[in-house]
Every structure is written in C-alpha cells, then in structure tokens.
Amino acid sequence: MGLRLEIVTPEGTALSCEADYVSVPGTEGVFGVLPGHIPFLSALAADALHYDSGDTTRYVFLSGGFAEVLDDTVTILAESAEEAENIDFARAEAARKRAEERLARKSDDLNETRAQAALTRAVRRLALRGRL
Amino acid sequence: MASLKDVKIKIGGVAKTKQITKAMYMVASARLRGAQSRIERFRPYAEKFQEILGDLAGKTGETDHPLLAPRAEVKTTGIVLITSDRGLCGGYNVNLIAAALRLAADRRAQGKETLFYCFGRKGRDAVRKLGFPLALEEIGQMNALDFSLANKAGLRLMEDYLGGVLDEVILIYGAFISMARQQPAALPLLPIVPAEASGGEERKIRQGYSYEPQEAALLAEMLPRFIKAQIYRGLLDTSAGEHAARMTAMDNATRNCDELVADLTLLYNKTRQAAITTELIDIVGGVEALKG
Numbered sequence: 070m071g072l073r074l075e076i077v078t079p080e081g082t083a084l085s086c087e088a089d090y091v092s093v094p095g096t097e098g099v100f101g102v103l104p105g106h107i108p109f110l111s112a113l114a115a116d117a118l119h120y121d122s123g124d125t126t127r128y129v130f131l132s133g134g135f136a137e138v139l140d141d142t143v144t145i146l147a148e149s150a151e152e153a154e155n156i157d158f159a160r161a162e163a164a165r166k167r168a169e170e171r172l173a174r175k176s177d178d179l180n181e182t183r184a185q186a187a188l189t190r191a192v193r194r195l196a197l198r199g200r201l
Numbered sequence: 202m203a204s205l206k207d208v209k210i211k212i213g214g215v216a217k218t219k220q221i222t223k224a225m226y227m228v229a230s231a232r233l234r235g236a237q238s239r240i241e242r243f244r245p246y247a248e249k250f251q252e253i254l255g256d257l258a259g260k261t262g263e264t265d266h267p268l269l270a271p272r273a274e275v276k277t278t279g280i281v282l283i284t285s286d287r288g289l290c291g292g293y294n295v296n297l298i299a300a301a302l303r304l305a306a307d308r309r310a311q312g313k314e315t316l317f318y319c320f321g322r323k324g325r326d327a328v329r330k331l332g333f334p335l336a337l338e339e340i341g342q343m344n345a346l347d348f349s350l351a352n353k354a355g356l357r358l359m360e361d362y363l364g365g366v367l368d369e370v371i372l373i374y375g376a377f378i379s380m381a382r383q384q385p386a387a388l389p390l391l392p393i394v395p396a397e398a399s400g401g402e403e404r405k406i407r408q409g410y411s412y413e414p415q416e417a418a419l420l421a422e423m424l425p426r427f428i429k430a431q432i433y434r435g436l437l438d439t440s441a442g443e444h445a446a447r448m449t450a451m452d453n454a455t456r457n458c459d460e461l462v463a464d465l466t467l468l469y470n471k472t473r474q475a476a477i478t479t480e481l482i483d484i485v486g487g488v489e490a491l492k493g
Contacts, residue, residue, distance in 0.1 A: 077249055079348040079433055081242035096422070097413050110253065111413040112422040135253060135423070146249055148348055148426065 071104030074120055076129060076145040083150040084129060088120040091143050093136050102143050109138040113147065115190045117197055128153035128197050132190065153197045165191035205476065208469045212462060219458035225289065226451035232344070233444035239346065240377070240437050250423075250430060257420045268359070268424045271392045272368040277314040279336070279358065279367040280304060281390065283374040283435050284324035285443035286343045291453075293375065293383060293446035294323040297439075300385035301373045305333060316367065318358065320350075320436065336361070343443065346436050348429075355429035362391045374435035375442035381449065383442035390431060393424060 074091055076084040091102045094116035100109075115133045119126055134147030168188035172181065282301040284294045301324065305315045318337040319325040325338045337357060342350055361367045369391060376386035412419055 077246045079243050079246045079351075079430065080239070082245060095413055100413075108410045109413070110410055110419065112419055134426070135419075137249075137253065144249060146246060146253070148352060148429070 071141060072102065072120075073142040074145075075142065076118075076131075076147060076150045078147055078150050080149075083147075084152070086120075086122065088122045088143075091118065091120040093118050093143070093145070094131070095136070102138055104141050106138045106141070108140075109136075111136050113145070115186070116193050117153070118145065130156060130194050130197060151194075156194055156197060158195065158198050161191050161194040165195060205469065205472050208465060208472060212465045212469065215458050215461045215465065219455055219462070222451045222454040222458060226448055226455060229290075229444045229447040229451060233441060233448060236437065236441035236444055240441060243433065243437060247430060247434065250427070254420075254423050254427060257416055257423065260416050266421055266424060267363055268391060268428070269393050275313060275368040277316055277367050278304075278308045279316050279318060279361065279370040279391075281318045281354075281358070281370060281372045281374075281432070281435075282320070282324040282328065283372070283439040284319070284321035285439065286322040286341055287443075288323060289450060290443055290447035291450035293443060294321075297373060297375055297385045298324055298327045300387065301328075302331070304371060304373065304387060316361075318354070320354070321439070343436070343440050346433075346440055348433055351429045351433035351436060354432050355425065358391065358432075359425055359428060367391070372431065372435050375439040375446075377438040377441040377445065380445050383446055388431065388435065390428060393427065 072088045072091060074084065074086055074088045075082065089103075093100055093102060093111070094114045095111040096114050097111070099116075100111065102109075113131055113134045113136055115131065117128045117130050119128045130151045130153065131145065131147040132149045134145060137144045137146075164187060168184045168191060171184040172188065280301055282297065284297045288294065301317075305317075308315050315333060317328045317333050317335045319328055319335060320339045321343050322340045325335070325340060328335055337354070339350060339354070358367070358370055362370060369389065372388040372390045374386060374388070375383045377383055414422075
C-alpha cells in the first residue's frame with residue numbers, strides 16, 4: 070500500500086482509499102502510477118480509471134477532469150465519478166442509442182461534436198460491464 | 202365592538218396560521234442543513250481546483266484564450282439570475298431581482314442589449330413580466346441541485362459567448378454570508394477575470410512538475426470547468442440563502458402570530474366582560490323596577 074487515491078467531485082469526495090497501483094486515463098494516453106512517481110499534472114479523458122489494492126482491481130468511470138500526483142498521493146478532480154458497480158448500464162445503453170440516433174440524423178456541427186462526445190462516454194461506460 | 206363570536210373565529214384563524222408558519226420554519230431549517238452540507242461537500246473540489254488553476258495561470262501568463270480575452274466592444278450582456286422557486290422568504294427574491302434589473306437598466310443606458318438566463322421561478326416570472334428577452338429558464342430545480350444543472354448551464358453560456366451572441370456574462374446570485382445575512386452579489390463570469398495572484402501566503406512551489414498536455418493546453422481545459430464550478434457555487438449559495446431567509450421570515454411571522462393572539466385574547470376577554478356587565482345591569486335594573 071504505497072499510494073493514496075482521492076477522487077474529489079463537486080458533490081463530495083467520491084473515493085478516498087489506499088492503493089498499490091493506479092491507472093489513470095489521461096488525455097494523451099493512459100498512465101500508471103506507482104509509489105515514487107514524479108510530481109505530475111494531467112488532464113483526463115472521459116474514461117475509466119482502475120486501481121489495484123491487494124488482489125482486487127476496481128474500476129471508476131470519470132467524466133473528464135484532472136489528476137495530480139504529488140508525494141505518493143493521486144488526487145483526481147472530476148465533475149462526476151461512478152464506481153463500476155454503481156453504473157446504471159440501462160441508462161448508459163439508452164444514452165448510447167440516443168447519441169447514435171442523433172449522429173445518424175446529421176444536424177449542425179455543434180450538435181454533432183456533442184453527440185459524438187456523448188457516444189464515446191456511453192460506449193466507454195458500457196465497456197466496464199465486462200469487467201465487473 | 203366586534204361580537205364575541207367574531208373575535209373567537211379570528212383567534213382560531215391566527216392560531217392556524219401560526220401552525221403553518223411554524224411548520225414552514227422547521228422545513229426551511231431542515232433544508233438549510235441539506236444546502237449547507239452540499240456547500241461543505243463542494244469545498245474540497247473548489248479548493249483543489251483553485252489551487253491548480255492559480256498555479257497554472259501563474260505559470261503560463263496566458264491571456265489569448267477566448268474565454269479570457271475581454272471583447273473590444275460589448276454589445277450584449279448576458280445576465281444569469283439565480284433566485285428561488287418559491288416565495289415566503291422575506292425580501293430575498295425581491296432583492297435579487299432588483300439587483301438584476303438595476304444591472305440591466307445600467308447596461309441599457311449604455312446602449313447595450315441584455316439577455317437573461319434565469320434559474321428559479323421567481324426571477325423568471327419577474328423578467329418575463331417586464332418583457333426582457335429571456336434565453337434560458339430552469340424552473341423547479343433549486344431544491345434538488347446537482348452538478349449536472351451547472352454543467353448544462355455552463356455549456357450553454359460558453360456556447361453563446363463563443364458564438365458571439367454574448368459579449369460578457371454576469372452572474373447575480375444570493376451570497377450566503379451567514380444565517381442572518383444573505384446579500385445579492387454580482388460576479389463577472391465571462392470573460393474570466395484572472396484571480397489576483399495570491400501572493401504572500403506560503404504556497405507549495407510546484408517545481409519539477411511534469412504537465413500533460415502542455416501548461417497552456419491544460420489551462421484551456423480548466424477554464425470551462427471553472428465556469429461551471431462558479432455557477433454551481435452560485436446555485437448552492439442561493440439555495441442556502443433562500444432557506445435561511447425563509448427561516449427568518451417564518452420566525453418573524455410566528456412571533457407576530459403570538460402577538461396577534463395575545464391582543465385578540467385581550468379583546469375577547471374585554472368583550473365578554475362588557476357583555477356580562479351589561480346583562481347584570483339589566484337584571485339589577487329589572488329587580489329594582491319590580492320592587493317598585
């Protein structure tokens with residue numbers, strides 16, 4: 070247990086625990102954090118983070134934000150965070166359908182980028198289902 | 202003089218009103234606790250965010266970002282007005298609306314257009330009644346606030362701002378100073394005014410930090426989230442202030458009811474006494490007359 074992981078959202082601290090290893094979805098690619106990591110600040114993609122503690126690996130879905138690594142503490146600032154077991158997959162499925170429909174209709178550019186982002190979010194959320 | 206029955210009915214009415222105001226006081230105080238705990242839970246996020254943002258802004262000194270650069274000519278001012286959905290909270294909403302209207306009048310005097318974005322029914326109603334252009338209304342959400350509302354509103358405002366619909370955005374909300382003090386506050390939302398460097402206090406100097414992506418890109422990523430965080434803060438404060446204001450108003454109302462009941466009871470007793478006296482005089486008079 071060499072790392073401390075804190076996930077902070079506007080609605081409260083979503084998670085605060087010890088971990089051996091944290092894998093974080095940065096915008097420039099996924100990076101892993103082990104104890105002794107250099108001080109680091111990164112933007113996050115809307116994707117899942119996972120962390121190992123002991124023999125268990127747990128997944129948390131983040132909707133983008135920032136990660137700071139300092140003194141063996143990983144602080145995640147995200148606008149929302151859902152632990153994999155709490156994700157409402159039916160809702161994610163519905164969101165995916167909605168986004169796909171909107172993309173198929175091809176309205177103006179702005180809505181398209183937004184629908185695209187929504188689709189990516191939904192698909193990545195759904196991808197966690199297999200990992201439970 | 203009012204009849205005995207009238208006074209009795211009135212006392213009953215006031216007593217019932219008192220029950221209601223007392224119940225509303227209790228409900229408001231429970232809701233205030235909820236609102237305050239939301240503010241409490243938001244604090245760690247806000248503080249960490251502020252810390253990183255201040256750090257980055259200091260490092261890059263960037264001012265080219267479209268959300269940071271002030272417009273040369275301001276044609277349209279977006280006014281975000283946050284009020285409560287419900288009344289019976291003293292002058293709380295009235296003050297907020299007055300602050301927003303003063304701002305609107307001021308901008309109009311300068312020949313600028315105004316566009317309202319309203320949260321809460323009270324503000325929306327006032328703006329609509331006066332016929333100001335209204336771009337967005339979010340009603341019935343002040344009692345169940347979550348970040349998604351701030352998220353949605355932030356996206357919409359930035360879209361309008363970057364799309365040239367708005368040239369500046371000002372947020373009017375109820376600053377929750379203490380239980381007894383809530384004040385309308387105006388906060389310039391866009392363009393973002395860089396916070397003054399918090400010098401003096403000892404800060405962790407982030408030497409040897411690695412950034413991904415580059416500092417400037419990271420800052421660009423942070424700014425939209427900063428807007429949303431500010432809107433969320435405004436919503437939370439206004440909601441807490443609403444409940445605090447309602448508690449004060451209902452407490453006053455309950456006390457006024459007590460006073461009224463006391464006055465009316467006095468009147469009731471006096472009236473009753475007067476009636477008894479009159480009857481006695483009649484009887485005594487009758488007896489005297491019979492004696493002849």
